[in-house]
Amino acid sequence: MSTINADEVARLAALARIDLTPEETDRLAGDLDVIVQSVATVSEVAGDDVPATSHPIPLTNVLRDDVVGQTLPLEDILAQAPQAEDGQFAVPQILGEEQ
């Protein structure tokens, strides 16, 4: 299994959009390395013939009728926004692109 070093933590933190201090990065690299070594055993336990379980209780086809319900009042949702303008959420300039 691979090890987790500070560079890997920095890559993951960027992917997870979390600013880390250099100290946090080093600390996490140490922690995660131990954890990953401990949890790596899972790949040895189950063979290819074992199906994956994504939901503990097997249910299928839970569908909703296409009927309009209650929407949230605008003032309620914008009251909790860090910044709002013209009935919309104001966010800092967006540099990236839609995916």
Next chain:
Amino acid sequence: MTTLVDYDDAIARFDPVLGIEVHVELGTATKMFDDAPAHFGAQPNSAVTPVSLGLPGALPVVNGTAVEYAIRIGLALNCQIAETCRFARKNYFYPDVPKNFQTSQYDEPIAFEGYLDVELEDGEVFRVEIERAHMEEDAGKNTHVGGSGRIHGAEYSLVDYNRAGIPLVEIVTKPITGVGARAPEVARAYVSALRDIFRTLGVSEARMERGNVRADVNLSLRATPDAPLGTRTETKNVNSFRSIERAVRYEVSRQAAVLDAGQSVVQETRHFHEDTGSTSSGRVKSDADDYRYFPEPDLVPLAPPREWVEEIRASLPELPALRRRRLVTEWGYSEEEMRDVVNAGALDLIEATVAAGAAPAAARKWWMGELSRTAKTSGVELADLDVTPQHVAELQALVDSGRVNDKLARQVLEGVLAGEGAPEDVVTARGLEVVSDDGPLLEVIDATLAEQPDIAEKIRSGNLGPMGVIIGAVMKATRGQADAGRVRELVQERLS
């Protein structure tokens, strides 16, 4: 300035391969995963619930009608419908994605392995192989404020989540090969055929200009059809048929220039610019595109029962291509005539006209003749003219019964188009009926013959050559309201 290779030159030396992803917004009453309305007015953030706003604690529930629509689309595209499929989370951070993941189908789409036969304007048919059709949700809308108004110059953005969660079906083709110089046409015809199908199925209003249907066009070039696929670019959100054609042409020319210069095409998304017909570089695909897909734990798997799928299949309306084939036979049109009808957008109009009682040939004559000219002159669509198929059928009935002749019929139509009412009303109001009572007609004929004794004599002696002169004079005297055939008969009777 980007250098371009002339399109024909590029096509002569490179083989283009297309791949098209079409997103269609479904016309359901509510969103994909919550009961917020999917149709809304101008007020931003008025159509949101805790779910579509991605608030902590909110959970998704799948819209059953959206699933049915997705199955309809899959069946119409000759796809297999999955025995079981799931939703997954596509994780990426972007302010218009409220949960910072999009709930989408990933490795288990609801429909897969289909095809669509696409007919080009000259009648040639291309089969486009469909890889998959899957369900997902739309994102919100950002409005960039401040600076130059473009993304990069904006100081901040305003986000409206009304669109967030609108159900989408994304249809992905396999690589479309063997199209050669016709790549732009095929791309256009494919998206156009899809649009017609969406409308026929009733799953979407499918208005390109409103963004109900959005196309991402992938294009790559290779030296020969035997060569492996080249590096592709993905031109995003090309939202009109004409733009699709232009974007493909542009990318062929641009990529050819890149390859000619000995460089490699960069795998990236590109933006299409309506004003210049060009594309510009967007986001480069990179290792950072790690979406960390995993099965959506908040939704359970879908296993559309086979009986349901068959029920949906049985209830599918006749699809556009089949309908055309049927109507060619029923109406006795030539393939070419039918293609013209379809291209002119007259198919529905003619079908309705025939249904209202007109003969197919007559219906085609009106819509493809007089009415097409009028539409062209006024720069509107046929369907937007102030005349209904019912009007046209009535008009033709007037002709068939002999109450008006062709010339009068055109005047009646003029009246209808001018908003003077139904054909019958125009006939009455303008007094356009053919004079069918022989009495008044004979008076005119007698007077005409009396005025032209020489010609009358010639006819009487068996020389029918100058007959036209008499008929013309009678018609003139009756302001065209006489039936020319009847005039001829009466003249002959009088002079026999």
Next chain:
Amino acid sequence: MTDLTRLTAADLAERLRSGEVTSVEATQAHLDRIAAVDGPVHAFLHINSEEALATAADVDARRAAGEDLHELAGVPIAVKDVVVTKDQVTTAGSKILDGWIPPYDATLVEKLRAAGMPILGKTNMDEFAMGSSTEHSAYGPTRNPWDLDRIPGGSGGGSAAAVAAYEAPLAIGTDTGGSIRQPAAVTGTVGVKPTYGSVSRYGLIALASSLDQAGPCSRTVLDSALLHDVIGGHDPRDSTSLPEPAPSYADAARAGATGDLTGVRVGVVRELGGEGYQPGVRASFEASLDHLRAAGAEVVEVSCPSFSAALAAYYLILPSEASSNLAKFDGMRFGLRVEPAEGPVTAERVMAATRGAGFGPEVKRRIILGTYALSAGYYDAYYGSAQKVRTLIQRDFAAAFEAADVLVSPTAPTTAFRFGEKVDDPMAMYLNDVATIPANLAGIPGLSLPSGLSDDGLPVGFQVLAPARADERLYRVGAALETRLLAAAGGAGVLADAPELETLTDTTEAAR
């Protein structure tokens, strides 16, 4: 006069019904108790006196008018701060949600309100329910009423401590890997994690969607059953909600309270005991097995070999799902927004700065771990394999439930440990949940009730597990054991041995 805070919920409900006391009196008594002891205990993050008393007054008025009320109408309750409450601050123990007022109620909160239960306030927890000690709360830890230097368990230490300290007769917890049962064990209280889907997750701030389940916290088995009856049932807003109607769990608890378990097969899980379990915990567990035998139960041993991989699977599935569930906390729509200290202020950088400043160390650790486990190239080895382990654990349970009607184990390997003992050693902290995690992975229900004291004088939890959708077995067996333990102790529950907390002198003044 009776101290209303010492009554069980069932007793209090009876007195409310008979008109002996009013809900306003009962609610005020608990608010007074909170004012008196919650300073050091710190079970509550937000206290909700005004609304609780208004609800109480409304219930009293409706009762006076002869209205037919719910069995628990007027009985006050505390709610874990991971459950959203309309118009009341909900933080999930995190700075990133400091001051957030949700515009909607969780389904279970709607049910509490419909039943007329005054909500006293929101209880403390490890940030986003990540932890086993409440030391990871951004607002300071909750202290164990048995010993203020010790942890109350976690993540739902606040709910357990509130019940143990008589600040509330009932509380709502959530259990992703033991967050209801382990705190119950170390505080000498009862806690139940229902079958996955028994209680709606709509309005629970998600930690790990496929593991989370809300459930009751109380001082008696019957009280938990009564509360489970209130909050359970199908919810069309939760796709994973069980569709079928649930039986009465209170009836099951009352049936068990006779103390008779004749014909019931009790399976002792070999892998959940022995090495790593404190001797005093093992002794208490063995004594309880004797009580069960005396009640007529047949005690057998069962083996669940795949449980050895449960912890590893859990610490891959939980962080993976959490890394995605917690992505929405980005400072764009609600909650904290922090701008980067330097450089351009872009959405991307504000998100990262907000999450860097708003999340505590354990949350960051798990998000990064989950991001790693899901990232390209690792998915199959980690998340994919963990999901397979889940299948193996379900198979182990299925086989074990062939041999036994319920399975039992100590709830936690140790009694309450001291603050700071494990906070810097994540793996040691994670081992606390070794006996509770398998139930979450398999979706089955589990209950913890106090079985007595360890040799260190601290309470020990006894865990009962049942097959999925057979929650009633927990209540029947749990209530039977409770009856036998009470009888053996001369009628006094385990909590009777807890030291009295120092109270502020003028409690009435402090509450006002």
